[in-house]
Amino acid sequence: MRELRILWGQRLRRDRWQLVIWVLGIGALALFSATAIQETFGDESSRAEILQLAIATPAILMLRGLARGASLGAFTFFQIYAFLALLASLMSTFLAVRHTRADEESGSAELVAATPAGRLTPAVATILHGTSVNVLVALSVFAGYTAAGLDPAGAIVAGAAVGTVGLAFLGVGLLVAQLMGTSRGANGFASALVVLAYILRGIGDATGTPSADGTVMTAGTASWFSPIGWGQQTFAFTGDRWWPLLLPLALAAACGAVAWLLLRRRDSGASVWGARPGRMAARPSLNSPTALALRLQAGSIIGWGIGGLAMGILAGSLGSAIAAADLSNSNITAALRAMIQSQGVSLTQLLISAMFSIAGVLAAACGLQAVIRLRQEEAAGTAELLLAAPISRLHWLASYLLLGTASVLLVMFLAGFGTWASLAGAGDTSVEARAVWETAVAQLPAALLYLAVPAVVFVLWPAATITVGWALLGAGVVMGIFGGMIGLDQSLRDLSPFTHTPVPNGTTTDWSGAWWMLATAVLAAAVAVIGMRRRETGTA
Structure with missing residues (x-):
């Protein structure tokens, strides 16, 4: 336990400034967005017209989210949730790769493995570190929404949706770090998966079924293949459903378990997908x-x-x-x-x-x-x-x-x-x-x-x-x-x-x-x- 505490503290100290920027930035974006929406689209009729326009123009739904009514909370969730989840997902993948594949690439992981901590304790410290950061992100979103005057019950669901999506991609980042041989490749692959999840969510939102009044959209099939889409299914501020959050948590657990098994079976510095042999001499170009x-x-x-x-x-x-x-x-x-x-x-x-x-x-x-x-x-x-x-x-x-x-x-x-x-x-x-x-x-x-x-x-x-x-x-x-x-x-x-x-x-x-x-x-x-x-x- 002593080694785990030391390694967890080392990660917190190493990431302290980046985490301040990520956590406070995401929370501030939630606050500013909710405040701006109240000032710009203060009456429900204006918000309803915007939603009708969005549902009639699928490209807007690709960028925004799933329309679930013209109330202030639902409209705010529609406008900004997908982007907040995207930021939390990128933060989590970068964190996972930095403390796994990047440390192996630099040689520091091998030095730690030579101590009583061994090879597996640093992975546990990284999981605890990433989990605690995503909890802070969820609390930051909750604080931003409540500070803007939104319903606290919906705000805690919205914050949990962002945080659990971040946890899902923490697991994805840990798994990708086992597959790729370089931190650059792992970051690129993990980021591509985050973008893919955002796109699938957008396709599902754009191809869903609209309500008769044009202010509510039922997500299409593609959204159910995206962790970001799962978070939307909480219907924060309208339905406040908690059960969809089990899906990103299950993905996080599954990816983390596979990453753990791979870590136990491979050599330090190796990867599942080995690098291709390079050329003997560079091209003239x-x-x-x-x-x-x-x-x-x-x-x-x-x-x-x-x-x-x-x-x-x-x-x-x-x-x-x-x-x-x-x-x-x-x-x-x-x-x-x-x-x-x-x-x-x-x-x-x-x-x-x-x-x-x-x-x-x-x-x-x-x-x-x-x-x-x-x-x-x-x-x-x-x-x-x-x-x-x-x-x-x-x-x-x-x-x-x-x-x-x-x-x-x-x-x-x-x-x-x-x-x-x-x-x-x-x-x-x-x-x-x-x-x-x-x-x-x-x-x-x-x-x-x-x-x-x-x-x-x-x-x-x-x-x-x-x-x-x-x-x-x-x-x-x-x-x-x-x-x-x-x-x-x-x-x-x-x-x-x-x-x-x-x-x-x-x-x-x-x-x-x-x-x-x-x-x-x-x-x-x-x-x-x-x-x-x-x-x-x-x-x-």
């Missing part, structure tokens, strides 16, 4: 740092690019539906203008700008990951091996900055292409093709800032690169994109680059914000390159 960086990040770039394309298609396909809904409900326009502060543009253009702001976040995250990959290569010691070749540190950094810039451009190009193609296919001429591409271009300066500024952090304070990078992006999203919806003061919103993204409006578009953000990004990149000449590489 890998003879530069940029080509190597692309090879290492191709999977994540493709993933972010697909997300940008999907967001663009969704923006184009929703334009006509939202424009029609505005004739009867001006609250939709108010919600969009809370995200995108611009007057004198068509509702379709306003929607596209709002959706493209989300695509801009995807592009910024894609660029940020290039810098994070720099730090990961340095911390793992592989950067020193690369720099032992005739490659300068400046060339190494510049190759990742170049790749990050190209990936940002790719994500926004795919978003623009998706919107243009969906508008053209639907015959919607309310927005010109030129305006669509200008809206995509307008997102680039803010996204490039999240490539260049973290690069400066990487040069000046390497150990903080990952934490500061994601913290800056998260703060920018909350203040700039959702700040208006949750009532943040304008002075705080102005701190976010996303607030200053231009909204194309013909010849009257103000591009000044884009120019100074682009200039700041270029300056930050130059500072990073110059600073890299004087910085030593290392694992600390």
